[in-house]
Amino acid sequence: MGTKLHASRDGYVLILQISDPETRNALNGDAFYSELEEAIRSANADLSIRAVIVTGDGKAFSSGGNVRDMRDRKGMFGGTPEQIAEQYRTGIQRIPRAFWELDVPCIAAVNGPAIGAGCDLACMCDLRIASERAVFAESFVRVGIVAGDGGSWLLPRIIGYSRAAEMAFTGDPVDAETALSLGLVSRVVPPDELMPAAMALAERIAANPPHVLRWTKRLLKQSHHDRLDAVLSQAATYQAMAHGTQDHVEAVAALLEKRRPDFKGK
Incomplete structure (x- = not known):
């Protein structure tokens, strides 16, 4: 399988696109974690990168965890409780740690559903712009697990404890307009305007020292x-x-x- 993270440059802006249509851009695999960590290290080391945009390929931003792997107890979901805990620590938790170390301002261009860890990925970015087709769900309870990637720390800091609790306790999805009213995103745009809007914001940021x-x-x-x-x-x-x-x-x-x-x- 080829890379799941496509990196490209547009002037001072680094664009990171998650591309795994088969899983709707699920966030899993050591290769993916390593690619993301390397992209962030490179951005930190390169002062010509002044803004980062994270987005998804296709119709989804990210489906979060691979539900089929959960069912089959494969990969990070397989093994004893002790092994699973360690697989989280050395696996998907590398993503929030990497984003925490990112010094460059980061925008999530949420092109479609951001579910579970996908919602949390958007929250790891500094700013979020949503397509009208975006849907957000802190849906871990729906599959009988907790947010293992930092969602319980990230989401309340963005929308407040009570609203975060409602999303986390119900697992209910919220559409883009509701996300805007909650303060989860700062802008909602038509799908074909998402990347131009994200680029325009990134360029406004990148115009500064x-x-x-x-x-x-x-x-x-x-x-x-x-x-x-x-x-x-x-x-x-x-x-x-x-x-x-x-x-x-x-x-x-x-x-x-x-x-x-x-x-x-x-």
């Missing part, structure tokens, strides 16, 4: 778990670093000269 984008994202993530005084201390450090960059000098000059800045990542 790459170092500052990454430091800003780190501060936002730090706010999840740290006290205000710790975030303020780190912000002061990043601010001192930012004032020393050529991009800061260029940004101020461009503002005063009423022209577009040209950032070099220096």
Whole structure:
């Protein structure tokens, strides 16, 4: 089987497309996890990448886990309880850990159903834009399991505890407009406008200095778990670093000269 993760570049934007039509873009397999980890490491190491878009190929964003493998107790779903726990830790949990390490701003372009781990994958991104055909479901209870990939940590931070609890306890799907009202996505667009809308947003992000984008994202993530005084201390450090960059000098000059800045990542 070929790669399930297709990476491409459009200017400063890295596009990661999950492509496994047979499973509706299920998230499984050591090769897939490794490809994703490598893509994220490469993005972090390359200042010319200033935004990332994650999307699915075909009609689905991601179906989450492979239900047939669950039925057949294959792959990560097979073995003793101890073995299954370890397979989660060394398998699908590599995805949220990788996204947590991604310093580049990341947009989920949700083209279709985002089910179970697929919903959680969208939540691992910083921003979410949905096609009118998108459906979201934190549906683990429907197959008799819990969210093993961080959904119980991710979803409440995006839509609040009560709404996340309703999605998780019922497993009920929500359509794109409902997701918009919940704050799960920031925009809903017709299917043929999804990638142009995601690219337009990515380009607006990528128009800014790459170092500052990454430091800003780190501060936002730090706010999840740290006290205000710790975030303020780190912000002061990043601010001192930012004032020393050529991009800061260029940004101020461009503002005063009423022209577009040209950032070099220096």
